[in-house]
Amino acid sequence: MSGRKQFDVDAALDQAMRVFWQRGYADASLDALGSATGLGRGSLYGTFGSKDALFHRCLERYAALYGARYEDAFAAHPGDPVRGVEAFFEVVLERIADPSLPAGCLIAQSAAQSPTLTRESGERVRGLLDRQHRRVRAALADSSSAGPGTLDELATFVVAVNQSLAVLSRAGASDTELRSVTRLACATVARSLAGPAPGHPSPA
Amino acid sequence: MSGRKQFDVDAALDQAMRVFWQRGYADASLDALGSATGLGRGSLYGTFGSKDALFHRCLERYAALYGARYEDAFAAHPGDPVRGVEAFFEVVLERIADPSLPAGCLIAQSAAQSPTLTRESGERVRGLLDRQHRRVRAALADSSSAGPGTLDELATFVVAVNQSLAVLSRAGASDTELRSVTRLACATVARSLAGPAPGHPSPA
DNA sequence: GCCATCTTGGACCGATCGGTCAAAGATGTG
DNA sequence: CACATCTTTGACCGATCGGTCCAAGATGGC
Numbered sequence: 142m143s144g145r146k147q148f149d150v151d152a153a154l155d156q157a158m159r160v161f162w163q164r165g166y167a168d169a170s171l172d173a174l175g176s177a178t179g180l181g182r183g184s185l186y187g188t189f190g191s192k193d194a195l196f197h198r199c200l201e202r203y204a205a206l207y208g209a210r211y212e213d214a215f216a217a218h219p220g221d222p223v224r225g226v227e228a229f230f231e232v233v234l235e236r237i238a239d240p241s242l243p244a245g246c247l248i249a250q251s252a253a254q255s256p257t258l259t260r261e262s263g264e265r266v267r268g269l270l271d272r273q274h275r276r277v278r279a280a281l282a283d284s285s286s287a288g289p290g291t292l293d294e295l296a297t298f299v300v301a302v303n304q305s306l307a308v309l310s311r312a313g314a315s316d317t318e319l320r321s322v323t324r325l326a327c328a329t330v331a332r333s334l335a336g337p338a339p340g341h342p343s344p345a
Numbered sequence: 346m347s348g349r350k351q352f353d354v355d356a357a358l359d360q361a362m363r364v365f366w367q368r369g370y371a372d373a374s375l376d377a378l379g380s381a382t383g384l385g386r387g388s389l390y391g392t393f394g395s396k397d398a399l400f401h402r403c404l405e406r407y408a409a410l411y412g413a414r415y416e417d418a419f420a421a422h423p424g425d426p427v428r429g430v431e432a433f434f435e436v437v438l439e440r441i442a443d444p445s446l447p448a449g450c451l452i453a454q455s456a457a458q459s460p461t462l463t464r465e466s467g468e469r470v471r472g473l474l475d476r477q478h479r480r481v482r483a484a485l486a487d488s489s490s491a492g493p494g495t496l497d498e499l500a501t502f503v504v505a506v507n508q509s510l511a512v513l514s515r516a517g518a519s520d521t522e523l524r525s526v527t528r529l530a531c532a533t534v535a536r537s538l539a540g541p542a543p544g545h546p547s548p549a
Numbered sequence: 550g551c552c553a554t555c556t557t558g559g560a561c562c563g564a565t566c567g568g569t570c571a572a573a574g575a576t577g578t579g
Numbered sequence: 580c581a582c583a584t585c586t587t588t589g590a591c592c593g594a595t596c597g598g599t600c601c602a603a604g605a606t607g608g609c
Contacts, residue, residue, distance in 0.1 A: 145576065146586070167372050168461050171567060181588050182568075188586095192567065244460060252516035253457040256448060257372050267517050294525035297518075301526045305509035312456035313471050314501075321498035322505045329533040349606060350556070375597060385558045386598080392556095396597065 150188060151202075153178040158199040163243035165254050166196055166262070193259060203247045204269050207236065208276070215280035222281045223331045226299060229277070230323040233303055237310045237319065248273070249307035274300050287334055295333055302326040354392060355406075357382040362403040367447035369458050370400055370466070397463060407451045408473050411440065412480070419484035426485045427535045430503060433481070434527040437507055441514045441523065452477070453511035478504050491538055499537055506530040 156177040160169045171182060171192060178185070189195040214228035236242060248269050255263040278296035281287070287295070306319050360381040364373045375396060379385060384392075393399040418432035440446060452473050459467040482500035485491070491499070510523050 147575095164461050165369075165371075165458060167369075170565075172565085181586095183570090183587055183589085186568075245457065249512055250457060253449065253454060253512050254369060255516050257368050263517070270513075270516055294529065297522050298526050298529045301506065301509035301513055304512040305505035308453055308457050308508040308512060309474075309505055312459050312474055313467070318501050322502050325498065325502045325533050325537065328536070329529055332532070332536065333529065351605095374595080376595085385556095387557050387559080387600090390598075 146188075148178075148180060148184070153180060153188075154198055154202050157195055158203055158247065159243055161196060161199050162203070162245070162247040162250060165250055166258060167254065169196075193262065196262065197265060200247065200251065200265060200269065204272065207232075208272065211273075211276060215276070215283075220283055222283050222334060223327065225280045225283070226277070226330050227323075227327050229280075229299070230303075230306075230327065233306055234316065234319055234323065237306060238316050244307075245311040246303070246307035249304045250311075252304065253308070270300060273303070281330070281334065284334070291333060295330055299326065299330065350392075352382075352384060352388065357384060357392075358402055358406050361399055362407055362451065363447055365400060365403050366407070366449070366451040366454060369454055370462060371458065373400075397466065400466065401469060404451065404455065404469060404473065408476065411436075412476065415477075415480060419480070419487075424487055426487050426538060427531065429484045429487070430481070430534050431527075431531050433484075433503070434507075434510075434531065437510055438520065438523055438527065441510060442520050448511075449515040450507070450511035453508045454515075456508065457512070474504060477507070485534070485538065488538070495537060499534055503530065503534065 156179075157169075157174050160173050160177045163169075164173065169192075171185065174192075174195070175181060175185060180188075185195065189198060210232050211229055214232045215222075215225040217228055218224035233246075236246075237244065248266065251258070251262070251266045252270060255266055258266070274296050277299045278292055281292050281295055281299075302322060306322065309322070310319060360383075361373075361378050364377050364381045367373075368377065373396075375386060375389065378396075378399070379389060382389070389399065393402060414436050415433055418436045419426075419429040421432055422428035437450075440450075441448065452470065455462070455466070455470045456474060459470055462470070478500050481503045482496055485496050485499055485503075506526060510526065513526070514523060
């Protein structure tokens, strides 16, 4: 049966994305991807070309989907980066708590497996982390009382904490545990933006 | 050739551990484990029983090896938990910076892949994270000006940051980036131990 | 020196991997 | 209705997976 495409490409990408998200690139077999999307190998290869290309599409889709939500969270608190970061973490925590979604985070998952991926894929993941860094940094710079170095470090810190939430949630950490991590992280951001660190006087 | 065992079990475990560490459980093939250890399948199965059992032995060995170093780091600063945590992160950073070792951390790696492991293995990994939590908590409690709740949250925070270092390093983050994360984390610990957080007054 | 015992390397097993391909059916154009 | 074009299904490919097994060789007790 055919003639014209029988399925919605974006819906298929959503399902494939979840398989990569849940099992990682290597453990996401074409059989698993096929049954999750309801597609045969012919359709998968005819549409996407290869497992690698499908993975890239899924990465892009994931980044676009949740990247937009992160943007919204920051944008909801213009001029107030601390509230922005809180809202950002809230989005992450709600995604993690959603039982209809795999645990963790596709980017973190892929970053952890980066050395076992194609060099190309590894660089792509690194690029996505950089995008996240720039996004956070831009939000933090919104009330630029801090120097550019501090801004970079804080953004790296927020990205790092975000990755840690993914790892811990995959290990089975509770929402409560995760929230204590974000609470402390937010306090750190607030302190660092309010004034230089005590004990280690900032050169800025 | 044989009669008596021809190889050192611990040395073989060291090599196998690195393979799991570098590639993760699923991607660590028996061929890779065999060539890394220099052992044939007969020796591997005769000594360890199965890939899963070998993995467990490697987890234990990893936890024992680096757990001891963490203990040392904390023990080197009795009564000074902040310095203890700094020393702890220093051990982690040096291990990550060591080019003769795989990137990241075997525990973090396994935690991220936890949902794809045996239920048994997943629980084991969770147990190792708990052990790390208890270790950090005990060190923090050394100068117990903080309540037990705060202690738990801080220990979770330190464990979380440790996991984030593993993920970021595997994605190719530089030592400098990693150090800004630990610097901010240490400042957070110092602040929380010195007094309750501002803005969010602690109930303790 | 004989022999039970153990270890070792490698052949081998069925299952599964990512990927290809051809046959068959559906479609739009003329 | 005929036909070129496209999609889909599922059989099939070689490679590799984790795991088993056995023949050959080394060992120590007697």
